[in-house]
Amino acid sequence: MLDLVYPPGLYCICCGKIIDDSRAYRLCNDCMKSMNWNTGRSCSKCGRPLAETDPGELCFGCAQREASGRPYSFDAGHACTGYGACEQSVIFALKYGGRADIGDTLGEILYDFMLSGYGADELAAGYDIVTAVPIHGDKRKKRGFNHAELIGRSFAKRAGLPFDPGMLVRTRGTLPMKGLGPEERRANIRGAFEIRNSRLPMIQGSGILLIDDIFTTGSTIDEIASLLKSHGAERVDFLAFSAAGDMII
Ligand SMILES: [Zn+2]
Ligand SMILES: [Zn+2]
Incomplete structure (x- = not known):
C-alpha cells in the first residue's frame, strides 16, 4: 500500500x-x-581495491596469507565498491530497514560490474551455480528475508545463470567478527554451515559463485568455499556489492 x-x-x-x-x-x-566504485586495479584473489602504490596483484592481506601458506580457499573474489558511508547506508536500508526492493538494484549493480570484466556470454558460461551466503533462521524470521539471496536472485536472473538459494544452511548463529582476532574468527565460523544432502551430487566438479552483500574479514566466504571444495567443487568465486579494508589475516 x-x-x-x-x-x-x-x-x-x-x-x-x-x-x-x-x-x-x-x-x-x-x-x-560518492560511491567508491571499484574501477581501478583490484586484488586478484579477494577483489579488494588496490592502491596505486601497491606492488603486484595481491593486496597486503592476501600476500601475507600466501606467504604464510594459508591462502583463502576461494579462487577469486569480486567487489563492486569499497565500503564507505554511501555503501553502508544502502546495505543498512536493505538489511535493517526492511527495504527488500534494494536487493534487486544491488543485483543489477553486480551484473553490470561483472560485465565490465567479462562478456555476457562468457559470464553466463562461467559458473554452474550461483548461490548466496545463508543467514541463520532466527535472523531470517526477524528480517523476513535473506538480503544476500535477494541480491543473488536478481544478479543470476540478469546473468542467465542457475540460482540455488537452498544449497547451504547456516546451522548456528555466530558472533560479530569485529574485534575478534584471526584465530577467534576462524573458530567463530567453523562448522557454521552445511550443504543440503540433496545438493551434494551437483557440487561435484562444479564452478560456484557465492553472493554476499559485503566482504569484510573473508572468514565467512572462506569457510563456505572450503566446505564446498571439500565436497568436490572445482571452483568457488564470490561476488559482493562492497569490500571493506581489513588488515587482519
Ligand atoms: Zn586480497
Ligand atoms: Zn542520494
Whole structure:
C-alpha cells in the first residue's frame, strides 16, 4: 500500500532525496559520485581495491596469507565498491530497514560490474551455480528475508545463470567478527554451515559463485568455499556489492 503512495523508485536508495526514474541504480547524482566504485586495479584473489602504490596483484592481506601458506580457499573474489558511508547506508536500508526492493538494484549493480570484466556470454558460461551466503533462521524470521539471496536472485536472473538459494544452511548463529582476532574468527565460523544432502551430487566438479552483500574479514566466504571444495567443487568465486579494508589475516 505504501509503495503506491510513495513508490520506492522515486527516492535515492542511499540518501532518500527525490529523483526521477531515469537515474541508474536509483541513486541521485551526489550519491552516484560518492560511491567508491571499484574501477581501478583490484586484488586478484579477494577483489579488494588496490592502491596505486601497491606492488603486484595481491593486496597486503592476501600476500601475507600466501606467504604464510594459508591462502583463502576461494579462487577469486569480486567487489563492486569499497565500503564507505554511501555503501553502508544502502546495505543498512536493505538489511535493517526492511527495504527488500534494494536487493534487486544491488543485483543489477553486480551484473553490470561483472560485465565490465567479462562478456555476457562468457559470464553466463562461467559458473554452474550461483548461490548466496545463508543467514541463520532466527535472523531470517526477524528480517523476513535473506538480503544476500535477494541480491543473488536478481544478479543470476540478469546473468542467465542457475540460482540455488537452498544449497547451504547456516546451522548456528555466530558472533560479530569485529574485534575478534584471526584465530577467534576462524573458530567463530567453523562448522557454521552445511550443504543440503540433496545438493551434494551437483557440487561435484562444479564452478560456484557465492553472493554476499559485503566482504569484510573473508572468514565467512572462506569457510563456505572450503566446505564446498571439500565436497568436490572445482571452483568457488564470490561476488559482493562492497569490500571493506581489513588488515587482519
Ligand atoms: Zn542520494
Ligand atoms: Zn586480497
